Amino acid sequence: MDGDAIRDVIAIDSELNKIQDSDLLLERILLEARRVVRAEAGTIYVKDGDKLHFKYSQNELKERELPPGTKLPYANFSLVINEKTISGYVAMTGQLLNIPDVYKLPSNSPYGYSSYYDEQTGYRTTSMLTLPLKTGSGKLLGVIQVINAKDETGRTRAFSKEDEVLITHFAANATVALQRAFQTRSMIYRMNRTAELRDSHETNAHVLRVAGYAAEIYDRWAFTRGIPEAERDRYKDTLKMAAMLHDIGKVAISDLILKKPARFTPEEYQVMQAHTYCGAMLFTDPESEFDRMAGEIALTHHERWDGEGYPGRVDPAHAAPRVKRIVVEGVEREVEVWDAPALEQDEEGRPRRLRGEEIPLSGRIVAVADVFDALISHRVYKESWTKDKVVAEILAQAGRQFDPEVVAAFGEVVPRLEQIRALYPDAAAR
Secondary structure, three states, X not given: OOHHHXXXXXXXHHHHOOOOOHHHHHHHHHHXXXXXXXXXXXXXXXXXXOEXXXXXXEEHHHHOOOOOOOOOOXXXXXXXXXXXXXXXXXXXXXXXXXXXXXXXXXXXXXXXXXXXXXXXXXXXXXXXXXEEEEOOOOOEEEEEEEEEEEOOOOOXXXXXXXXXXXXXXXXXXXXXXXXXXXXHHHHHXXXXXXXXXXXXXXXXXXXXXXXXXXXXXXXHHHHHOOOOHHHHHHHHHXXXXXXXXOOHHHHHOXXXXXXXXXXXXXXXXXXXXXXXXXXXHOOOOOOOHHHHHHXXXXXXXXXXXXXXXXXXXXXXXXXXEEEEEEEEOOEEEEEEEEEOOEOXXXXXXXXXXXXXXXXXXXHHHHHHHHHHHHHHOOEOOEOOOOHHHHHHHHHHOEOOOEOHHHHHHHHHOHHHHHHHHHXXXXXXXX
């Protein structure tokens, strides 16, 4: 076996273990699996109950037809794990399948090949290598398929026995990285569940959408600025994970305010603003870049480009609660509120506001992503806006509420954001 190929696989293992977000890791696993065996296309699925949920598809030939910097659209479908499909059969049996030509399956094969995708795209699938992603204990995490191996001249060939050995070794190590990433996301889900128990709008679907939007907006912003792909990938990985915790500080807000089924009064709104530095307070002793960015996003995702946002220059490390009497729904009540000391003050003794590029990039991006999801979603105090109305509003706020360059990037990826929204619907919309 080619020693260079083995060394390449080992080097890839190290890179995969640096990726924190499971979705980005799945996409990278598919890309690297294709490179290992020189496959033109591929698909990766994740096991969800008794089904395989489609996650990513890649196709070099079709991607060359797209504008620079864009990707194939997301798809949203599932396959039942049974012997009728190639992926289902591999998931059910745990066996690798190496098929020279999917249109020439033996007549006694229990599985078949659907030509639907080929007919819709004009692409011709021929050779296919499909294998399970299993942990060391035998737990199935998903299935990976690589399609149309290429020889040195670019002609489609069958996958070889050497390809089987290489990709099996790669898949075993990729599964370790994937299991770790799933565990990390599960931990973040649990943290968000604490917020969801307090605020029914703060669902995992909402935070997954906001995180997905933020990653896509950043990717376009960074591509436009010519930021190298490796640097883009590192920042996007951390951003997507950290953005999931943008509203975690809501756990500190009184139920009298948080669960009010109507718009806030100015006094209630001021109490609610504390969720920014209460969230940042959880990350004031950062041990990683994720911690640093999570605190940054929690603190600054309600800042405005024109300086009219909140909370301004405050010290989340020394935020503290106190009891205050305020009027809630016409009744004066005692409410626990949180205050954070100002790091810098304006002429009136209030925290100095942030504006423009004083606001971290991560906060500027999540601000757009969060508002997009809030406006396009139904709330007890408002109906959902149409996509066109939301987009028009965000574009109109460039240079006022939002960073103009971030808004420009947002405008270019709206179709991608719509696909993400379809992937993570609210429970009532399923």
